[in-house]
Amino acid sequence: MPPKEVYFDLENSGYVPDDVVDVMLPYFNKRGYGHPAITHRLGWEALDLIIGTKELVAKTLNLANPENLVFTHSGTEANNLAIQGYLIANRDKLRGKKVLVSSIEHLSVIFPAQFVSELLGLEVIKVPVDKEGFVDPEVLKYYVDRDVGLVSIQLVNHEIGTIQKLRDLIEVVRDRNPDVVFHTDASDAYGRVRIDLRDLDVDMMTLSSHKIHGPRGVGVLYVRDGVRIEPILRGQLSVEKLWPGVELTPLIAGFRKAVELAFNNFEENVKYLTSLRDKLLNGILNSVSDVVLNGPSGDERAPDNVNVAFKYVEGEALTIELSGYGVYVSSGSACSSRFLEPSHVLLAIGREYELAHGSILFKVSRYHKGEDIDYALEVLPKAVDRLRTLSPLTPRRA
Amino acid sequence: MSSRIPLPYSPVVLEYFRNPKNVGRMENATVQSTAGSPACGDMIRLYLRIEDDLIVEATFESYGCAANIAAASILTEMIKGKTLKEAWEIKWNDISDKLGGLPPIKYHCSILAVGALKRAIRTYYNEVRKEVPDWLPKNLSTEEKQTMEEEELIERMYSRVPKSSGAENGK
Numbered sequence: 001m002p003p004k005e006v007y008f009d010l011e012n013s014g015y016v017p018d019d020v021v022d023v024m025l026p027y028f029n030k031r032g033y034g035h036p037a038i039t040h041r042l043g044w045e046a047l048d049l050i051i052g053t054k055e056l057v058a059k060t061l062n063l064a065n066p067e068n069l070v071f072t073h074s075g076t077e078a079n080n081l082a083i084q085g086y087l088i089a090n091r092d093k094l095r096g097k098k099v100l101v102s103s104i105e106h107l108s109v110i111f112p113a114q115f116v117s118e119l120l121g122l123e124v125i126k127v128p129v130d131k132e133g134f135v136d137p138e139v140l141k142y143y144v145d146r147d148v149g150l151v152s153i154q155l156v157n158h159e160i161g162t163i164q165k166l167r168d169l170i171e172v173v174r175d176r177n178p179d180v181v182f183h184t185d186a187s188d189a190y191g192r193v194r195i196d197l198r199d200l201d202v203d204m205m206t207l208s209s210h211k212i213h214g215p216r217g218v219g220v221l222y223v224r225d226g227v228r229i230e231p232i233l234r235g236q237l238s239v240e241k242l243w244p245g246v247e248l249t250p251l252i253a254g255f256r257k258a259v260e261l262a263f264n265n266f267e268e269n270v271k272y273l274t275s276l277r278d279k280l281l282n283g284i285l286n287s288v289s290d291v292v293l294n295g296p297s298g299d300e301r302a303p304d305n306v307n308v309a310f311k312y313v314e315g316e317a318l319t320i321e322l323s324g325y326g327v328y329v330s331s332g333s334a335c336s337s338r339f340l341e342p343s344h345v346l347l348a349i350g351r352e353y354e355l356a357h358g359s360i361l362f363k364v365s366r367y368h369k370g371e372d373i374d375y376a377l378e379v380l381p382k383a384v385d386r387l388r389t390l391s392p393l394t395p396r397r398a
Numbered sequence: 399m400s401s402r403i404p405l406p407y408s409p410v411v412l413e414y415f416r417n418p419k420n421v422g423r424m425e426n427a428t429v430q431s432t433a434g435s436p437a438c439g440d441m442i443r444l445y446l447r448i449e450d451d452l453i454v455e456a457t458f459e460s461y462g463c464a465a466n467i468a469a470a471s472i473l474t475e476m477i478k479g480k481t482l483k484e485a486w487e488i489k490w491n492d493i494s495d496k497l498g499g500l501p502p503i504k505y506h507c508s509i510l511a512v513g514a515l516k517r518a519i520r521t522y523y524n525e526v527r528k529e530v531p532d533w534l535p536k537n538l539s540t541e542e543k544q545t546m547e548e549e550e551l552i553e554r555m556y557s558r559v560p561k562s563s564g565a566e567n568g569k
């Protein structure tokens with residue numbers, strides 16, 4: 001066992017703290033384990049939990065009506081429900097039209113868009129981003145015409161932390177075509193970047209529980225009144241109008257707690273995350289040579305995201321090397337993907353293959369302490385150095 | 399970066415990854431060869447010192463994943479002290495077997511290692527000895543062919559994306 005363990009792989013899945021686990025357990029066998037729509041105490045408790053959680057989430061979003069929120073089993077499912085559900089429900093009027101997604105969307109947006117569009121005879125267009133991952137409003141303008149039916153652009157990118165200037169983009173879309181439905185995947189923004197639905201004119205929005213230290217297996221889709229979507233799963237409808245089956249009350253209880261924890265001290269949390277992020281990033285830039293930051297910096301970057309390319313080394317090897325020290329990260333390398341292709345996000349921002357292969361993603365969280373960052377900064381140069389001594393690409397300095 | 403989690407490796411792979419043998423460039427190499435490319439994310443450079451037909455020393459450099467480093471390292475151990483003809487008989491699956499098995503999508507790492515070896519042997523006879531023995535097949539071996547295919551594939555994919563991002567190049 002390594003002397004210390006620091007988990008930075010929060011993009012892939014999060015750590016669930018004890019106080020979140022503790023509120024989940026009673027919902028398996030002590031309270032609220034009944035079917036939420038049935039008229040007895042254990043059903044009422046379940047219903048109460050679901051309604052109460054939606055009220056809480058609505059409050060965090062400045063959303064007047066909690067009933068505009070639907071629970072799903074994951075962020076992936078919420079994205080699928082938004083994209084597939086909208087395209088299928090409106091297939092007649094959308095035939096032959098276009099779906100715009102940014103080229104750095106999560107695959108749970110890109111894949112359903114492509115799949116359903118092919119079935120229904122629509123066209124998916126990937127809107128390019130600049131070298132920091134921003135969609136340029138002037139560029140978007142060029143893509144939005146009367147034939148666009150749906151646009152999906154995420155609020156924060158999950159790999160490179162770009163905080164999209166979404167208001168400007170929505171304005172462009174509304175101005176060019178008021179009939180467009182605008183979806184945003186806010187999975188990596190929620191709890192870390194302020195979202196105010198009175199101000200942000202989106203029609204649909206996705207959230208995911210495990211991105212804020214809630215349990216995996218809870219997603220939320222916001223759907224504005226008047227936007228027609230079809231359920232993508234068929235079965236007995238319960239509380240949810242768009243999602244059949246019995247709600248996962250224990251997980252929803254955990255999610256509610258995670259929301260409370262993220263929003264109780266929102267500003268301080270964000271400040272703390274930003275300080276950890278900058279400590280880690282600056283530490284890396286100061287202690288390792290030939291490093292390139294992926295994505296924007298400062299206020300334009302998500303407070304929890306550090307993504308850097310280490311030249312001359314391959315990311316999977318570095319991930320395993322760091323794992324030996326107890327530092328857990330993920331990489332943009334193609335090495336574990338079957339197709340030799342590195343991360344589509346890094347390629348979309350114009351990263352060369354070599355740099356994409358050597359990219360490492362760290363996500364900091366409020367459960368990290370300064371000393372966790374210190375430890376990572378202590379072992380990182382050693383790990384990179386060892387792999388660089390093995391690498392034929394490392395320049396030999398005489 | 400969601401689906402890019404390191405694969406489960408055998409203890410042998412991890413041991414060779416952590417403590418590779420015969421590392422580094424060799425100044426007095428008789429011949430060197432390269433397989434793969436930085437764009438593939440996998441590249442092996444092999445250095446051989448050959449006396450008569452005997453491999454007296456073999457070292458490597460590797461840019462690539464853990465399997466790549468382990469495959470190159472174990473290969474250098476396997477060929478040291480072998481004649482070139484004996485070394486030519488090594489197949490890619492001998493490497494993965496010796497490593498205690500590789501996940502199927504990592505087979506190409508052992509292919510690359512053997513590809514580098516066979517390229518080195520060919521280069522030695524073609525360019526250093528300038529005399530090709532009868533036992534050396536004219537046609538490319540499986541490993542040489544697959545190595546070339548991988549390099550060409552990535553070259554094709556690479557040409558689809560802009561090569562220069564205009565992005566700042568480190569510090």
Ligand SMILES: Cc1ncc(COP(=O)(O)O)c(C=O)c1O
Pocket residue numbers: 011012073074075076077079106108154156157158185187188208209210217218219400
């Ligand atoms: C931006 C983004 N969207 C959607 C998802 C999918 O969420 P989930 O893991 O809950 O399916 C993720 C998680 O990886 C994500 O990062």
